[in-house]
Amino acid sequence: MSSPNxxxxxxxxxxxxxxxxxxxxxxxxxxxSGEIFGFLGPNGAGKSTTVRMLTTLLTITAGRAEVxxxxxxxxxxxARKRIGVALQEAGLDPRQTGRELLVLxxxxxxxxxxxxxxxxxxxxxxxxxxDAADRLIKxxxxxxxxxxxxxxxxxxxxxxxxLDEPTTGLDPASRLTIWDEMRRINxxxxxxxxxxxxxxxxxxxxxxxAIIDDGVIVRxxxxxxxxxxxxxxxxxxxxxxxxxxxxxxxxxTRSRVAGDVQEVK
Amino acid sequence: MAQAWVLGQRALREAxxxxxxxxxxxxIPLFFxxxxxxxxxxxxxxxxxxxxxxxxYGAFQLPSSLLLAASFGTAALFLVEDIEGGYFDKLRAAPxxxxxxxxxxxxxxxxxxxxxxxxxxxxxxxxxxxLASGVLGFVLLVxxxxxWAAVFSGYMQLIALKTRSAAATNSGGLIxxxxxxxxxxxxxxxxxxxxxxxxxxxxxxxYLMEAQRSxxxxxxxxxxxxxxxxxxxxxxxxxxxxNVRTIQRYD
Numbered sequence: 001m002s003s004p005n006x007x008x009x010x011x012x013x014x015x016x017x018x019x020x021x022x023x024x025x026x027x028x029x030x031x032x033s034g035e036i037f038g039f040l041g042p043n044g045a046g047k048s049t050t051v052r053m054l055t056t057l058l059t060i061t062a063g064r065a066e067v068x069x070x071x072x073x074x075x076x077x078x079a080r081k082r083i084g085v086a087l088q089e090a091g092l093d094p095r096q097t098g099r100e101l102l103v104l105x106x107x108x109x110x111x112x113x114x115x116x117x118x119x120x121x122x123x124x125x126x127x128x129x130x131d132a133a134d135r136l137i138k139x140x141x142x143x144x145x146x147x148x149x150x151x152x153x154x155x156x157x158x159x160x161x162x163l164d165e166p167t168t169g170l171d172p173a174s175r176l177t178i179w180d181e182m183r184r185i186n187x188x189x190x191x192x193x194x195x196x197x198x199x200x201x202x203x204x205x206x207x208x209x210a211i212i213d214d215g216v217i218v219r220x221x222x223x224x225x226x227x228x229x230x231x232x233x234x235x236x237x238x239x240x241x242x243x244x245x246x247x248x249x250x251x252x253t254r255s256r257v258a259g260d261v262q263e264v265k
Numbered sequence: 266m267a268q269a270w271v272l273g274q275r276a277l278r279e280a281x282x283x284x285x286x287x288x289x290x291x292x293i294p295l296f297f298x299x300x301x302x303x304x305x306x307x308x309x310x311x312x313x314x315x316x317x318x319x320x321x322y323g324a325f326q327l328p329s330s331l332l333l334a335a336s337f338g339t340a341a342l343f344l345v346e347d348i349e350g351g352y353f354d355k356l357r358a359a360p361x362x363x364x365x366x367x368x369x370x371x372x373x374x375x376x377x378x379x380x381x382x383x384x385x386x387x388x389x390x391x392x393x394x395x396l397a398s399g400v401l402g403f404v405l406l407v408x409x410x411x412x413w414a415a416v417f418s419g420y421m422q423l424i425a426l427k428t429r430s431a432a433a434t435n436s437g438g439l440i441x442x443x444x445x446x447x448x449x450x451x452x453x454x455x456x457x458x459x460x461x462x463x464x465x466x467x468x469x470x471x472y473l474m475e476a477q478r479s480x481x482x483x484x485x486x487x488x489x490x491x492x493x494x495x496x497x498x499x500x501x502x503x504x505x506x507x508n509v510r511t512i513q514r515y516d
Binding site for chain 2: 055056057058059077078080081083085087088089090091092093094095096100104105107108109110136152
């Protein structure tokens, strides 16, 4: 586990090009060990691309990134040992049971079968899936799949947990359950890097956050600092919300935000 | 290898739980065996056809059915499902060697291919085909077929990794038909027309088929057996290397 003052994530000038498309155009990030860091942005802003570079799933066109003190491009396997990943789509095998999936994940991280079974049991308790543990995943609800995905990302007790839109598409009750689990995981010392489109989620959970738009970071700070800065800069007579900060940072207006005002399209 | 074996076990569980994908790999080759024998057995009666070594035409056709059974490449379609569902990324994010990631499914293909091959050969024996090379020949025949299953699956996995599309992967599998028909499929190589003989000589599947056929029709004839094993070893190594390289560059 990294010390509280060290950087869990340290990225400089991260760039990703796909042929002629510049998906990420020079992102600098420094996430402190032990915090929940929110990463916000509109669709297509570069959130998932950044996460995929930080988690070794995408090559880095330019720049460098260290996660838990390990350079992800130079030592990807070492980095993989220290990070847990739950991506946008719950990456699960529907033909396995929840328990089998967690045991397999443990075995891939070098556990013996007995150790992996023990770890799976503990994680199933943590995410309250003991009753469904021996059912095939294809029969799980969306919320159960998300919780199992979260558990599978925690099998090896990672230093840094990447959660890419973990509550998208979930009903409010399931969303609150995931929030509770995120807090519990963080309280155990795991740094959480959370990408989300739900601004309320970021406001509730995150110690600090960054907003990315068009491949570059346009705001960074604590939610309260970002709101205070906007209030001061615009001379508002009320406290702005994180929605206001987001809209200001990305140059969007409320009329361009379709549907639920909490979700930025 | 431990990681590859863990992934192989998972792929076997997947196959066991999806019998709909496994059953056709047994019945369609048997169907072709029956149809091909029904169409050509009278032209090549066992008593008067030298290349049958005293057996019926079914014994000559058995290798085609074994090769067909080993060339469905369903593992690659499961891989596409893993890619589309995000599980492949989960595996890529784990600290496992890229070779293990490829070998996991191929190990399962060897096990499945071996089982299906054994069942087809046993059914053939029940219906009158005899293995002139005995028990060792049976083991070699099943092993050769199982290894080819891994090679062909490796080829289809390559398409799956490149295209990430079930339709493209499925279509890529159709290459098996030209490979199968540009062989001494119905008669030995020396009875083919000259252009077909040349094509068959350049087709690696020919050497596999001739090795399998010799195990059925002749006593252990190593001069025909080893080219078959050499072919699967070389093509298998190429497929493994290409798969690993593709996963390493996978974005």
